[in-house]
Amino acid sequence: MGNIGWVQLLIVLVIVLLLFGGKRLRNLGGDLGSAIKGFKKAMDSDSDANKDAPPQKLEQQNQQQDNTSSETKQETTKEHNTVNKQ
Incomplete structure (x- = not known):
């Protein structure tokens, strides 16, 4: 009962497409990708800074x-x- 099949995913996709439209979904996807890249970059720079600092x-x-x-x-x-x- 808890499993989501391809039919349910297709229905959700159609509803989302109708609500937001194709162009807006592309923009949201691009913004989400940029946010994830920025987050990863910040995490990497933070871990690099911790490696360079001498341990107290x-x-x-x-x-x-x-x-x-x-x-x-x-x-x-x-x-x-x-x-x-x-």
């Missing part, structure tokens, strides 16, 4: 996280004190 040591990452969390705690305390004074 685990200690450096932990130290950065600790610094960020202590700064956040200090900012929260300052905001809390400011609210209490008002």
Whole structure:
């Protein structure tokens, strides 16, 4: 029951063709292809950038996280004190 046959696909294709028209479907197909190419290009450039960057040591990452969390705690305390004074 869940299988889609060629007859059902043909019916859907005819309905889509009637709704959008042939020229608009060609334009949509071209736009979709361009979007996919752009997405792949961005993914490839992102992975290339990650390969070129030297890996950080685990200690450096932990130290950065600790610094960020202590700064956040200090900012929260300052905001809390400011609210209490008002």
